[in-house]
Amino acid sequence: MSAPLTPPPPPHERSARDAWQPPADGPAAATFQHSGNTGHAGYPRHGSWYDQDGPGMKTELREAAVTAVAVALGGVLLGVLWWWLAPRVPLVGDVVGENWVVYFKDSEGEQAIGVDGTFSLLALGLGALSALVAFLVRRRGGVPLVVALAVGGLLGSLLAWRIGVWLGPAQDVVAQARSAGKGVTFDAPLRLSAKGALLVWPFAALVMHLGLTGLFGPRDPDPLAPEGPYAPQGTGPKA
Secondary structure, three states: OOOOOOOOOOOOOOOOHHOOOOOOOOHHHHHHOOOOOOOOOEEEEOOOHHHHOOOOHHHHHHHHHHHHHHHHHHHHHHHHHHHHOOOOEEEEEEEEEOEEEEEEEEOOOOOHHHHHHHHHHHHHHHHHHHHHHHHHOOOOOOOHHHHHHHHHHHHHHHHHHHHHHHOOOOOHHHHHHHHHHHEEEEOOOOOEEEHHHHHHHHHHHHHHHHHHHHHHHOOOOOOOOOOOOOOOOOOOOOE
């Protein structure tokens, strides 16, 4: 009588000691090691991906406040340049009865339009310059910085307008006519007829900064991009 046949173990059955173990060193082990910048299964913690998002909100707000103040102070330069470069509008005084009457010496002159145009061109240049300086100092964008450029540009335009008027001729044209004499030409007060010119600086700064950030600003890394030894095959450079 023969002994019963015992079936051999399955070819794929292995003991626990034959199970795959991660290597002690090498790239794969580095993935599973815990460090200060990695979390579970090698995913980066704070200090890797998240630090690339820029400084904290408090730092951004503080930098934005400094930017707004610095841009607004640039209105002093705009006001001085406007007063210096704007064309003069000639006026003439005359006496009608017992009252003084002031009128334009050249009724068809374009000096008044040139005053507004000079302010707009200067504001356009300073708006682009302020955006360029802000981009060079802080390469990253962000909502606080953009708002600071807009607010600072508007405040700078208002400051420049008031400084130019203050530096220009007196606002009392009748007193000027009496001081100059009948029929003598004198300069009209510096006025900004087109109040929309006050928005040129903030708009120019926003457009310039947006263009610089889009062309030369840092690119955000793709957190879903596969990296390391477990990246799908075929994605790396070919030999």
